[in-house]
Amino acid sequence: MAHASVASLMRTIESLLTFNSPMQSLTCDHREDFSALHEKISSLEVVVMNLEKNNVSGEMTDFEVEVKEVANIVEHTIQLRVTEVVLASDENLREKAHERLSDSLQQVAEDIDCIWKESTKIQDKGKQVSKESLVHDFSSSTDDILNVNNNMVGRDDQMKRLLEVLTTCYSGEPKVIPIVGMGGIGKTTLAKEVYNHGSILCRFDVRAWATVSQQHNVKEILLSLLQSMIKMYDTVKTKGEAELADMLQKSLKRKRYLIVLDDIWSCEVWDGVRRCFPTEDNGGNRILLTTRNDEVACYAGVENLSLRMSFMDQDESWSLFKSAAFSDEALPYEFETVGKQIADECHGLPLTIVVVAGLLKSKRAIDDWRSVAKDVKSFVTNDPDERCSHVLGLSYDHLTSDLKTCLLHFGIFPEDSEIPVKNLMRSWMAEGYLKLENDLEGRAEKCLQELVDRCLVLVCKKSLDGTKIRSCKVHDLIYDLCVREIQRENIFIMNDIVLDYSDSECDLPVCKKFNPLNA
Structure with missing residues (x-):
């Protein structure tokens, strides 16, 4: 609940204010700011406790969700800035680190003030914001990198066959x-398309989805599946x-279910979760796996x-390329000729087709x-993985410097994780990735939208009116690109802290991550 996040933030600040704390000497210059922040958060904690006490449903309201997010971000920011002070190796660096800490404390104080004002409005009205709006806000359908205008391009025969297999007794x-x-190649896209198909919705009592990835965690897989079935x-x-395995089995018992395990890499993962699925013979239960590994499939x-x-x-390649690059616009003849050449050079791999199309979406000069087309053709290899890697790298090279930095930031999150946009944008702003403008949040939103438009970032959830992105992620091949570029550009990971000691910025180590963010 929100109270746990606020309480955690309180403990962090109290540890910095304690006189016998080893951190106290490093932050004494900011003691007044920390004390004022502690007082505000202490008052907010009382409000949150009362709200949770009166919330008989046990479910978080919009306001509690916002409090939780802000508290987590504020705690992360404070830890980030204090870490910079600790790591400063000389007086000049330490002075700069203290300035950044001071600026951040002012910003988080304003954030807490905004939350406090909102809590006052809620108390004045004598009621809480309903949970219903939250559910609608965070449950809009997932946009996929290979879907254009919410329609899957191609794959009709494979989709027809998969639906038949899923619905036959x-x-x-x-x-x-x-x-x-x-x-x-579109495995997840196809799985999502059938998962949300009308005939599947009618046939199965329960549907549940979990993304597995290379760094799998059986507990997280079970939680993802349970989240589709229970509060x-x-x-x-x-x-x-x-306990979670037992809960999952009980939730599926005597029900016709469809389970999707997306992106399984090893047989051990399958052995770890298969025991959770009831084996009663009703002829209708299905488990759908997506994998790159033939051994796992067999x-x-x-x-x-x-x-x-x-x-x-x-x-199919040209149809997907055209839809991604031009949407409903009329296509001039000279663009069609060059576009078909580019689509052919993608060798039928959907991800590379839409990423290149996304790169060209904003370019309306035939020379571009x-x-x-020349760059894509220049890379000659029979290895489809190498071709894909080259095309993704090409798209990355065409990004502006700020977009490159913002995209690389996805590499510090766990692979395949769904990232709340508020966390992502605050992290971008805290790291100074965006050019100084009056409206940093607006600039962050534009950067995110540009990355989405270029088909480099996937939208997971949107607001109720569809105007705001609430959470996002990157395809695992884009994630691999981010990790490679982070390593190539001399960004090192040490004890969950990522420090950039590149020659161009050797005057101040930049802390990229203090803790993995909750996604």
């Missing part, structure tokens, strides 16, 4: 259906793996039900298109 235990193919209280998240699935994703043909 078979005897025996739940049928496991693997979707196999290389990264960026998630904080107490559920504290349970052990065995181990977990039924051979004749496995679906191998093929590369797009020439017509010819230049990109």
